Amino acid sequence: MAHLFIPGPTDVAPEILAAQTHRMIGHRSPACTDLFARIQPRLRRVLQTNHRVFITASSGSGLQEAALRNTVRRRALVCIGGAFGERWFDVAQANGLPADRLDVDWGRPHDPQQVADALRRHAYDAVALVHNETSTGVENPVAAIAEAVRQASPETLILVDAVSSAGGVDIQTDNWGLDVLLTSSQKCFALPPGLAFAAVSDRALQQATRVPHRGWYFDFLLLERYQQQNNTPATPAISLLFALDAQLDRILIEGLPARFARHARMAHLTEAWALERMALLAPEGFRSKTVTAVVHDRRLDVAALIAHLASRDMAIASGYGSLREMTFRIGHMGEIQPADVELLLGAIDGYLAGQPAR
Numbered sequence: 498m499a500h501l502f503i504p505g506p507t508d509v510a511p512e513i514l515a516a517q518t519h520r521m522i523g524h525r526s527p528a529c530t531d532l533f534a535r536i537q538p539r540l541r542r543v544l545q546t547n548h549r550v551f552i553t554a555s556s557g558s559g560l561q562e563a564a565l566r567n568t569v570r571r572r573a574l575v576c577i578g579g580a581f582g583e584r585w586f587d588v589a590q591a592n593g594l595p596a597d598r599l600d601v602d603w604g605r606p607h608d609p610q611q612v613a614d615a616l617r618r619h620a621y622d623a624v625a626l627v628h629n630e631t632s633t634g635v636e637n638p639v640a641a642i643a644e645a646v647r648q649a650s651p652e653t654l655i656l657v658d659a660v661s662s663a664g665g666v667d668i669q670t671d672n673w674g675l676d677v678l679l680t681s682s683q684k685c686f687a688l689p690p691g692l693a694f695a696a697v698s699d700r701a702l703q704q705a706t707r708v709p710h711r712g713w714y715f716d717f718l719l720l721e722r723y724q725q726q727n728n729t730p731a732t733p734a735i736s737l738l739f740a741l742d743a744q745l746d747r748i749l750i751e752g753l754p755a756r757f758a759r760h761a762r763m764a765h766l767t768e769a770w771a772l773e774r775m776a777l778l779a780p781e782g783f784r785s786k787t788v789t790a791v792v793h794d795r796r797l798d799v800a801a802l803i804a805h806l807a808s809r810d811m812a813i814a815s816g817y818g819s820l821r822e823m824t825f826r827i828g829h830m831g832e833i834q835p836a837d838v839e840l841l842l843g844a845i846d847g848y849l850a851g852q853p854a855r
């Protein structure tokens with residue numbers, strides 16, 4: 498039974514947790530290179546890419562840093578419509594990388610035309626954006642944005658944070674021409690936190706050769722050199738790789754179309770429930786399939802609701818940042834089933850029914 502209806506970490510299946518108890522192996526041993534070699538093709542399938550997928554012992558934010566440091570020589574454009582767009586910008590600034598912001602109001606998607614216009618005004622090495630803005634429950638039209646970027650500025654690389662959607666939502670990394678597609682283990686992949694994955698295009702690697710001071714730990718060229726040998730420059734998170742090995746089977750046995758459809762179904766259930774009782778932050782057509790931000794009547798005591806659900810062993814998330822007072826968020830990603838979502842929504846209804854009538 499699912500208990501984490503937060504947008505990560507998500508529940509991990511008991512047999513996947515158990516896979517981590519495999520006895521330890523040396524990271525330069527044939528057993529470890531076999532493990533890496535076994536993982537790579539299936540990870541590429543899940544991320545819909547023929548490019549290399551780097552696996553790092555970090556959370557997804559580490560690969561945001563990697564993506565910017567490896568591709569930005571002069572300037573980046575950062576699309577911001579929520580907390581994780583802000584993170585892209587913070588990472589650029591913290592690394593001393595010049596970056597311009599392209600803001601939309603929180604709760605709104607980015608407009609491909611607006612991104613293209615920004616690219617025509619200035620030259621950018623890369624544009625960074627978030628596919629599924631977890632703070633607002635907005636899914637950005639990444640395919641259309643990528644197309645607009647190509648038209649306006651063919652050399653500009655496209656860096657996509659898909660931390661809360663990859664593995665649960667159809668993201669056609671290669672078909673859409675995404676240069677870096679990064680995600681974390683603890684969201685739709687339903688693994689413990691601690692691994693991050695990045696599909697990296699040949700164009701992005703070529704750009705890295707022109708960028709000095711890429712850092713060491715997340716240097717794409719160094720990672721690539723070791724990846725060719727099914728290895729990593731530093732010790733990988735071996736126990737988590739055993740879990741990933743098992744979970745990739747689980748994901749591919751369900752099948753990607755079925756997995757994507759299950760996430761969409763859970764989103765529709767949650768949206769329909771919310772629209773009958775409250776409102777949704779994201780506009781129709783741009784609603785996340787993995788996390789729903791519900792706009793509530795301000796008299797709803799979200800802390801009390803969260804405590805009520807906690808007593809039933811269920812967790813949802815409060816609103817994020819400036820949306821804290823007016824929204825709460827329901828995560829429906831990973832291994833959660835529609836029946837779990839129905840139980841959760843029933844429990845929220847139970848709480849609402851116990852509140853004094855307005």
Ligand SMILES: *Cc1c(COP(=O)(O)O)cnc(C)c1O
Nearest residue numbers: 556557558581629631660661681
């Ligand atoms: C959770 C999340 C992050 C942060 O990921 P970490 O794995 O915690 O570093 C970044 N972007 C989005 C969209 C997220 O949902």
